[in-house]
Each structure stands twice: as C-alpha cells, then as structure tokens.
Amino acid sequence: MNLSDNALKVLERRYLTKDESGKIIETPKEMFERVAKFLAKADSIYDDNADINDTEKSFFDMMANLEFIPNSPTLMNAGKELGQLSACFVLPIEDSMEGIFDAIKNAALIHKSGGGTGFSFSRLRQNGSTVKSTGGVASGPISFMKVFNAATEAVKQGGTRRGANMGILRIDHPDIMDFIECKSDTAEITNFNISVGITEKFMEAVNNDEDYELIDPHTKQVVGKLNARKVFKHIVEMAWNTGEPGIVFLDRINEASPIEKLGEIESTNPCGEQPLLPYESCNLGSINLAKMVVEGPNGYEIDYNKLDKTVRTSVHFLDNVIDMNKYPLPEIDEMTKKTRKIGLGVMGFADVLFYLGIPYNSQQAVDLADELMSFIDKVSKEKSMELAEKRGVFPAYELSTYYEKGTPMRNATTTTIAPTGTISIIAGASSGVEPLFAISFIRNVMDNDKLLEVHPYFEKVAKERGFYTQELMERIAREGSIQHIEEIPEDIRSVFVTAHDISPFWHVKMQAAFQKHVDNAVSKTVNFKNDATKENVEEVYMLAYKLGCKGVTIYRDGSRENQVLSTAKKEEKREVMVGSLPLVKPRMRPAITRGITEKVKIGCGNLYITVNSDENGVCEVFTNLGRAGGCPSQSEATSRLISIALRSGMDVKEIIEQLKGIRCHSTLRQKATNKEIKVLSCPDAIGKALERAMNTCVEVDNSTVDDLTCTLDEELESSKIENISMNNESICPECGSILEHEGGCNICRNCGFSKCG
The missing domain is CATH 3.20.70.20 (Anaerobic Ribonucleotide-triphosphate Reductase Large Chain)
Structure with a gap:
C-alpha cells in the first residue's frame, strides 16, 4: 500500500483498532482485511455457494490500492462489536x-x-x-x-x-x-x-x-x-x-x-449531499479518480475499463454494507432496507485535471466532469440491475419510477457526491469534486516542528521543467497561489489552480455538471475571496438554481473571523452575578497571535509547550506530547483551563504560582538518572514556560503584536518562534493547523479532524 506519512498518522489516530489501554493493535493492511472479510459475508445471504473468498479479495484489493474507500464509519466499525457502518x-x-x-x-x-x-x-x-x-x-x-x-x-x-x-x-x-x-x-x-x-x-x-x-x-x-x-x-x-x-x-x-x-x-444529511426520507441512512463510498488515470503513448488518459470494474465492485460493496450494518434504531433498519439507497461518489477529480493538463476553471473541465459522472452513473445502474436479478429488487420498488419504467433495480439510488474529508487523506487524493485547496503547505509534525508538503505531481512537473527549488515551494506555501509567480511557466500556472484562484461561476458550473448524473446531490463549497460582495453571493445562489443544482453552500474567506451579531436582536448587556461576584466570560480567541514553542524533557518523553500572546498579553497555551506517550489528556485539559483563565483576565502570575512546584512520580524517577530533565511534572513545565515567556517577551508596540520580539534562554535555543494567522473558525481544535472549508465541511489536512457543523 502506497500510504503517505500523513495517511498513516490519520489512520493511527482515528481508524486502526486499539486495545483497552489505547495501544494500536492493527495495521492498515489488517484494517482493510477486517472490512473486506466482514462485508464479503453478505454474499452468503443470497447464495449458499457464493465464492466469499473471491469477493473478499476484490474488496480488499480495491481498498488497499486506494481505488475506493468507504465512508469512515465502515472503516472504523466493520467487523467490530459496534458495527454501525452508516455516515x-x-x-x-x-x-x-x-x-x-x-x-x-x-x-x-x-x-x-x-x-x-x-x-x-x-x-x-x-x-x-x-x-x-x-x-x-x-x-x-x-x-x-x-x-x-x-x-x-x-x-x-x-x-x-x-x-x-x-x-x-x-x-x-x-x-x-x-x-x-x-x-x-x-x-x-x-x-x-x-x-x-x-x-x-x-x-x-x-x-x-x-x-x-x-x-x-x-x-x-x-x-x-x-x-x-x-x-x-x-x-x-x-x-x-x-x-x-x-x-x-x-x-x-x-x-x-x-x-x-x-x-x-x-x-x-449534515453536508447536504444526501436528501433522505425520515429514518433513512446514507451508505457512502468514493472512487479515487486519480487511480483511474494511466500514462499512455500520448500522455495521461482515463482508463475506462478500470473505472468500469471499480464502479461495479463498489456497488457490490455498498449493497453488502446495507445487510451487514448494525443500525442504531429499528426504524432506521426497516426504512434503509426498504429503499436500499447507496451513494457512490468520487474524489481526486482535481488530481485528474492536473494529470490531463486541464484547468479546473474551463469548459473542458466541465465537459470532463459531465463525461466521467455520466459513465459512473450508467455503470452503477447496470450493476444495481444485475444485483436485482440475483438478490431481488428493493422492497419499495413498486412505489418507484423504476417500476413504472419496467427497470428492476436493487437500489433506489446509486450515486452521491460526498465530501471525502479524511478518507481523501488516506487515499492521498484531492477531496471530492473540489479544486485543490493548496499546491504546497506547511504541515505541523510534532517531533520535527514543520514539514513542507507539495502536491506530488506538481513537484514532478516542477522538477521536469526545471523550476523546482525548496525556496519556491516554501514561498507557494506562504502565499497560497502560484498565479502571480512569474518564475513558473504560464501554462503550468493555468492548470495548477486552487480554490481561491477559481471564480465562483466555475465552482457552480462544476457542481451542476456532476449533479446532472447524480441521483442524490453534490456536496461542494463555493469559495469566495474575502473582498467578494453580497451581489456576488446572490449571483451564485441564482446560478445554482438556474443550472439545476439541488442546493448550494458558500464560504467567503475570513467571514467568520469576527462575531457577527444580529442588529434586530441586540439587547442591552447586563452583568450576571454568581453569588456576590460577577460572572466572567472569556474573550474570544484573537484572529492573530504570536508566541514561542519550547521542547521540555519530562518523565514521559518530550513535552512541547506553545505560549501565545496578543495585544493584551499572554492569551493561550498549547501542549503536545511526543511519541513516548504520557497522559496527553491531562496536559490538554490543563492547557485549555489556563487559556480560558488567561482570556478571562486572570493574572498570569497567579496561574504560574499555582502550577510551579507540582510533582509527578514519573518525572521525578526519571530525573534522578536523566540530567536533561529540569522540571518536576507537566504542570511544573507549563508554569516555568509561562514564566519564561513573561520574562523574555518584550512588546515593542503596545497597540499590536506584529512587532512582538522574544529572547530565548540558552537552554531553549532549539525552540522556534511561530506565527499563527487564522480566525476562530479556521483553526483545528485538535492540532492548531488551518482548517479547509470544502464540501460543507471543515477538514484539517494535518490530523484528519473534520467538523460538518
């Protein structure tokens, strides 16, 4: 399996089976084997002589080759006690x-x-x-x-x-x-x-x-x-x-x-791509279109034979999910099996356009979307009809338009375009039918500070065309687009466009092209630059209606940076009392902070402590434990409480006094033999880091943190000054990286966190 480091990290964090102590007891290969083996068993429901081993192999190969990945609950729960497979x-x-x-x-x-x-x-x-x-x-x-x-x-x-x-x-x-x-x-x-x-x-x-x-x-x-x-x-x-x-x-x-x-x-459903009757569930999976591309004598092209086979195996897979699923309510079990809806979608579309040299914001790309989805929809219906002959039509068939047409179908619907979030990280593909969010970006890596990641095909092209340099890739990561970088040839710039390079018109055109051949709906976010007007948003909503979309979601960059209050509902602020003291609510996290990160040796390994400040002084603390383990939940809880206290106006010196001197047996035992350990515990380390931040950070300009400069102690010479520029809605609550807004979801490419609400 050609899994990236980031895919492995996400799998370890969220998908692979763990024992009661939290230790991982499953490899990615074993995960795919578990899922394939469990779902293949459904064949025996309909055929006593079914070759379950052959089905299991076809399911495993498809997933292990990253050609198709089911929705997250199927990966997490298939073959386990919970057994809930629907998204x-x-x-x-x-x-x-x-x-x-x-x-x-x-x-x-x-x-x-x-x-x-x-x-x-x-x-x-x-x-x-x-x-x-x-x-x-x-x-x-x-x-x-x-x-x-x-x-x-x-x-x-x-x-x-x-x-x-x-x-x-x-x-x-x-x-x-x-x-x-x-x-x-x-x-x-x-x-x-x-x-x-x-x-x-x-x-x-x-x-x-x-x-x-x-x-x-x-x-x-x-x-x-x-x-x-x-x-x-x-x-x-x-x-x-x-x-x-x-x-x-x-x-x-x-x-x-x-x-x-x-x-x-x-x-x-939460991202809008699956309209459902009451008590229905969505059983989803996505084909990685980038794996359907082959290099021929005339360049890259779509391998439609491979795509045909993958679609048919995927429909078989998803139909089996319906039978093997442990539904959370009996009403859901009954309704889901009555209509047997499945939603086969795609990811990696932006990658395909890169390979084929087609700009996302072009009619050629829209035509390709039309062609690809038409093919997928047609083949998925053929496979559903084949399953209907072997297994029977869905129970509500006589109430359907298929019955009126005389077309036997196993599934009331077969296609959906879902946001692929974390499964696209596993597959190493671009998300859903979205354009790429970034060609190059900086990923936080706990033990190595930062890691530059570049889209692999862009890196290949850059090296072949002779303009690749580490400095250029870092510049792209900082600036977010290559459209204004003259060192990159114009033909490359026209193809490697990202979400904010593309006008909303092309976002909607692309959504409509896929919708033409999708039974359910298309989850997609129309991205706007910050300076977009309300008239621009209105035009998109009207265009989505005129072009036949079933819905539309937009996001204007930075629009959630400040809390927006309804002018019609403003009320006079009143002081709330708790006993004889006023209730204090912490101020919101600022849009921009600056601070220091230091590595401290403790009994459980390395503890990374980040202390950030804004114009009001120290405002938050983040901690991460290295791979050695320890008790990360305790450190995280401590950090969150400190951050809330700081933003509520508590004197940082009072916090430091409470933390310093707390002892931990694990650290003290290690300290006796390890001279690098200079702290008594995690809280003690955090307290001392806060104290150093207070003593060494000097605010050059009292009105802004843009000129904040810090002098580090000699023992912290390996620490890095970090600049964080993001708004409340754009920061991952688990790792602090930037969130991407796509497909109706917020997704963190760094750790796999996703939030669809």
Whole structure:
C-alpha cells in the first residue's frame, strides 16, 4: 500500500483498532482485511455457494490500492462489536413535546454510534403560537434547535467522530427570518449546519419581486406574507457574513426522487449531499479518480475499463454494507432496507485535471466532469440491475419510477457526491469534486516542528521543467497561489489552480455538471475571496438554481473571523452575578497571535509547550506530547483551563504560582538518572514556560503584536518562534493547523479532524 506519512498518522489516530489501554493493535493492511472479510459475508445471504473468498479479495484489493474507500464509519466499525457502518441519518421531528424529545434521544444514540443527523424543523409550530393542551405558548423551532445542539455537545461520537447536524426550515415557515439569522452569532448552535428549504413558488416570487405566503405548520393556514426578494437578499447577507445559511431546493429534490410516492423528503444529511426520507441512512463510498488515470503513448488518459470494474465492485460493496450494518434504531433498519439507497461518489477529480493538463476553471473541465459522472452513473445502474436479478429488487420498488419504467433495480439510488474529508487523506487524493485547496503547505509534525508538503505531481512537473527549488515551494506555501509567480511557466500556472484562484461561476458550473448524473446531490463549497460582495453571493445562489443544482453552500474567506451579531436582536448587556461576584466570560480567541514553542524533557518523553500572546498579553497555551506517550489528556485539559483563565483576565502570575512546584512520580524517577530533565511534572513545565515567556517577551508596540520580539534562554535555543494567522473558525481544535472549508465541511489536512457543523 502506497500510504503517505500523513495517511498513516490519520489512520493511527482515528481508524486502526486499539486495545483497552489505547495501544494500536492493527495495521492498515489488517484494517482493510477486517472490512473486506466482514462485508464479503453478505454474499452468503443470497447464495449458499457464493465464492466469499473471491469477493473478499476484490474488496480488499480495491481498498488497499486506494481505488475506493468507504465512508469512515465502515472503516472504523466493520467487523467490530459496534458495527454501525452508516455516515448519516435523517430523523423526523413531530410537533409535540414527546416527538421532539424522542428525536433528541434518537439523535444522541446515532451520535454515540458515530453517525451524523439531519432534521427538518418545519413541522414545529411558530414561536408565540398557542399550545392548546397546556394553554401555554410555543417557543418555536429555534429554541429547540438549541436543545438539540446542547445534546450533541454532550455526546462524543464513539471517541473518533464528533456530532454533526443539518437543520432545515422551509422558506414558508412563519419563523423563517429568525432561522435565517440564528447563526449570526457564530458561538451559537455550533453543532449544526443550517439551510433554508426553498420552494419553486418562492423562487418565482423572487424573480417577480412579489410577496409570498407564510403557512402555520400546525393549522396549515396562511398567517402572513413577506416580500420574497427581501427575504432572499437577507439569506444572501447572512451567508456573506458567516457562510450560512445554505439553501436546498426542496421541490426539485422531491421531483427527482425515484420513490416520491413513499413520502416527502424534508431534510438532508449534515453536508447536504444526501436528501433522505425520515429514518433513512446514507451508505457512502468514493472512487479515487486519480487511480483511474494511466500514462499512455500520448500522455495521461482515463482508463475506462478500470473505472468500469471499480464502479461495479463498489456497488457490490455498498449493497453488502446495507445487510451487514448494525443500525442504531429499528426504524432506521426497516426504512434503509426498504429503499436500499447507496451513494457512490468520487474524489481526486482535481488530481485528474492536473494529470490531463486541464484547468479546473474551463469548459473542458466541465465537459470532463459531465463525461466521467455520466459513465459512473450508467455503470452503477447496470450493476444495481444485475444485483436485482440475483438478490431481488428493493422492497419499495413498486412505489418507484423504476417500476413504472419496467427497470428492476436493487437500489433506489446509486450515486452521491460526498465530501471525502479524511478518507481523501488516506487515499492521498484531492477531496471530492473540489479544486485543490493548496499546491504546497506547511504541515505541523510534532517531533520535527514543520514539514513542507507539495502536491506530488506538481513537484514532478516542477522538477521536469526545471523550476523546482525548496525556496519556491516554501514561498507557494506562504502565499497560497502560484498565479502571480512569474518564475513558473504560464501554462503550468493555468492548470495548477486552487480554490481561491477559481471564480465562483466555475465552482457552480462544476457542481451542476456532476449533479446532472447524480441521483442524490453534490456536496461542494463555493469559495469566495474575502473582498467578494453580497451581489456576488446572490449571483451564485441564482446560478445554482438556474443550472439545476439541488442546493448550494458558500464560504467567503475570513467571514467568520469576527462575531457577527444580529442588529434586530441586540439587547442591552447586563452583568450576571454568581453569588456576590460577577460572572466572567472569556474573550474570544484573537484572529492573530504570536508566541514561542519550547521542547521540555519530562518523565514521559518530550513535552512541547506553545505560549501565545496578543495585544493584551499572554492569551493561550498549547501542549503536545511526543511519541513516548504520557497522559496527553491531562496536559490538554490543563492547557485549555489556563487559556480560558488567561482570556478571562486572570493574572498570569497567579496561574504560574499555582502550577510551579507540582510533582509527578514519573518525572521525578526519571530525573534522578536523566540530567536533561529540569522540571518536576507537566504542570511544573507549563508554569516555568509561562514564566519564561513573561520574562523574555518584550512588546515593542503596545497597540499590536506584529512587532512582538522574544529572547530565548540558552537552554531553549532549539525552540522556534511561530506565527499563527487564522480566525476562530479556521483553526483545528485538535492540532492548531488551518482548517479547509470544502464540501460543507471543515477538514484539517494535518490530523484528519473534520467538523460538518
């Protein structure tokens, strides 16, 4: 297996089996063997004489060659006790207290098992309406979203994946204006992506600058009207401010559903690519298109024979997932098997364009997307029909459009374009159908400070064309684009474009090209530069509608850097008291900090301590333990509490006094024989590092940290001064690296962290 160092790191951290003490007891090869062996067993359900060994080998080879990778829960849980293999689910929320809290309970069970959840809050009556059973007043969808958010915060998904939700409200719900701005304070409802459910009637009213009706979800009566164009512009304004809400075209989604007679689709999964009926689950996997490229006599080309074989094996794999899955709820088991939806997608599309010498922002690239996805969709349907002959059609088949056409199908849907996040790191591929985020970037490596990573094909081309230098690659990593670097030939610059080099027009064109041949939807983020206008965002939303997309998500670079408060909801600040003392809330982490990192020898190995400052002084501490182990959770907890205390205004000297002198038996035992150890424990090391930072860092300009200079003690001569320039939404909470916004998700290329809410 040709796994990169980063892929190995992500696998070790998140996927490989560990024993009760946290020790890894599985290799990547053994992981793929575990998954292949377990899923191949499903063949025997339908054929007593099935060659399970042959199926197992085909599944293993496909994964081990990084040609296809299933969604993360399948890699993590197949063949284990948990056995939950689905990435996401949609749960209904009924308009009753019992229904609401049943949904919260079910969501908690799903999050515990490693899945994400999508909800429509459209059935809940509006804020202020009368509740006849109690004589009280309804608090509305937004208040209950906050309850769902708090429940998600309390449940960590299986120790490997964090809770993620999608919240959708129909455009004709009376509380729609409150919903549109419910995440204007970016510290609120943090475990949700939100999207407005758009109807065709609303879009017609927008185009005609007309009013549209608001419908009471409980009585179905008209309770008001709003001007459609003003509401649309408000959606645009909030998306420009914070990246949310996105929009999903509900009527279009339902019209395209092959099982519309079974029920109405009200919501999608957290990243928007999988519209689902209540209690359905998504069973996803992605083909690495970069592995479908071969070098021929005339250059690189797509190997369609290999792609054909990979598609067929992938559909077989995903259909087996449905049978071998341990679903978190019996209702989900029943509904998933009734429709047997699978979602085969792709990753590595940007890599393919590099190989073929095609700019992402070109009609040629759009045409290739059309051609590739048309082929994948066609072959996936052929394989599903083949499985239907052997295993039978999906149980809801007679309610489907396939029944009307006389086409037997095993799966109600076969294709989805999902964000590939961490699985694209494992595969060493670009994510989904997104352009590359960076040609070259700096990756944090715990024991070696920094590591420069360059896209391997760009590095190959640079060396062949004679312009490769280490200095140039570092410059590209710093500046983020090669478009203005004249040392690089123009034909290379035109091909190796990154997300922010591409105009939003081409982002949407590409999404629409894939959507033409996808049963479900396409998860993609339209990236804007910071100076983009609200009119630019509006144009993208309208273009997505006109080109047939089922939804669209945008992100304007740096838009979440500052907390944006709703002007309509501002309240006078009041001092909250706890006993006789005022409640102190820590200030937000600043957008830019600067500090020092030092390596300290402790009893468990090397402890790396980073102390950062801003214009108000020392503001945070990060710690990392080297590979020797130790108790990283304790160090992390200590660091977090120190950082909160510092940003709450506590005197750093008081903190230092509390930390210094704390003893640890492990460190003291090692100190007796190891002269390099000059501390008593992790807390003692942190306290002394803080003290040194206070004594050696001199603020040259009291109004800014841009001129902060530090003098290090001789014993810390190996330490590095680090510059961190990122906003709250763009820093990985686990390793401190920059997050990428793509496919409706935040993904860290350094450690594999992802957050879709």
